[in-house]
Amino acid sequence: MSDRIAPPPSGTPCRLLMFVVIAAAWWGCSSSSGSASRHAGGPSVPEDAVVRSAEDRRAEVSADPGPDPNARPRRLIRAAEPIVWAMPGVRLVTPVESADGRRLPKRVRVRAADGTTVEGLIRRVDVEFAGTSTPRSLAGGWLPEPGIWSTEPADTNVVGAALSQFVLVVDLPPEARGGPVWVDRNRFDLRWLPPVGDERSPALASPLGAEGRRSRVLAELARAERRSPLRRWRYRLSVGRLAAAPTGPPERATAGVARAGGRFDDPVIEAIARQREAWWRRALADLHAVDSALASELRGRLAATVRLPATPRLSPVGFAEDTIVPVWPTDQADLDALLTDLLDRDLPVGDRRSRTRAWLGAQPVGMGWIVADAATATIDAAGERPVARVILANLSGRSAFGSALATGEDAPPQLEAPPPNEARVLDVPLPDAAERLRGGVGVRLQVGDWRSTRAAALPTTAAPPGWRLAGFHRDWTLDACLRGEIRSLAPAAGRETAALVYRDTDTPFSEDPRDGWWLYVECQRRPRDDEDERVRVWFGPMGLELGAIEVRADGRVGRPDGAKSITAWDASRVRVEQRDSQWTATIPIPPVLIGDDGTLFLGVERIGAGERQAWPRPMLPWQTEPGRAAGDLSRWALPPR
16 A cells, blocks of 8 residues: 555645644534534434444444454554544545554554455645735635645654644555444444445536536636645536546646646545545435435535626626636535535435525525725716715525615615626715715615625815825635625735825915825835735726826836826826835826816725735725725815915
């Protein structure tokens, strides 16, 4: 066995081992508690089912030959989870720990219930999380970061070291079908699962249509799933490959881009991925056998996607008609609890079905968020008012009505009916100035029975010392977007950004409120951050910009790809200053970019150190233009004559 389970290539980068991620997300489905405590509706296990299970286990014990008499002197090794799932033909990888504080061995003798003895290995699993050190791409951070996985022999680290997890790796005899195994002289009770034989079973069919399976954007965004051994099963389910074994070249642990359908070059990491795929194959096949409609609904939710409208600047460059994005559940503990229920063959069929329905019922029907607080303006009986742009997404497989209305409004709400797994854009007029003075304003969003209110940033009246642009945030993640909270998107310490729109006191007196305006941007940075940073400033309504500029930390000035150039703008007036812990840019705002009434529509991005920040709203990772906020520059106090 040692020839087949070889260590990974040396020279891997330093690792940050995430015990919580591995223990809770990888093996969490071994918990015997299942999801009953998470989702109500499942009756307790009948007494006769428990009796049958006990009889089966007594039969297994009676056939147990005991430990290998040739095994080494007893070392106390125990399984780290109460349930160890096993399946014929699938390499077993399960977490273990020392029960006596001694160092775990690299190799162990494993004896099956039929007396067959094979060699097992104990490895240490490491996961490196790149954080913001990896340059962002279209995929950005929409889905949780997969990490870079590798393994080392057990004796390369002391047992119990912080942030470490050890696993037993063993190829069980293919004829093994039941009973416990003995690891050296330690008994491990296994819960055996039958394999899924029919690779063409509809139980494993992709829930996506042909368009979704061809989507280049979805394939790019799902890259994170392909690179995680805990989550590759979902990518393979979505593209209809869950039934087949991975083919193609291995995926190196240090590779920045994973190849679709490929294998991990570390055989232990590959075994983790295949084992989890086998579990989900078994779970979905069992449910399909008793309730094919429910199984189809579950597959659709496990690999849920949503189509975003082909709105300018919300669609990726080159993908205007192909913006299908994943919105599947990412709570690993919740998924593992569901998987435990589906795999538990001691749980009556009715209980498994009711718990699956309860899990489906607990998933959100919709989500919504504000893209721009002042995407444009509208003129109605109340006068000229800013318009917030929102997105409503129907995450279910059923039709649902959606609506959006600003708080304090008596008018009927904006109505939409997003089709199943699709989203729509709505423009929502905000209250007039008198209403805004009485307090904050929000936008009430609804899709089906999902409801939420999002705070809106109201137009600001600029006054000395200036209009402060506070609240830069990193791109949306799926989790943050579903929860509707942006605190988790705040920049890291040492990466804060702030900006100020102000009027130069040295500007010659002018009655024109559009003269003499500047934008000052201050970018904090850390010593290890790269020098290739840039700030992009967008002027005018969203999707109808008047122009945009790009200023780099080294002083170069240009414009973003695809943006309009600004008429009569003097780039030589831009000032860039470098300091040890920050760099600043002072940018003139030409009068042509300010409305005749003194209104300025503005959006700002900062790109560098592997991340993007934006104001006034977080951006979707594939979004190419930030949202907008409006400022009224007409009431700035004029200098004395």
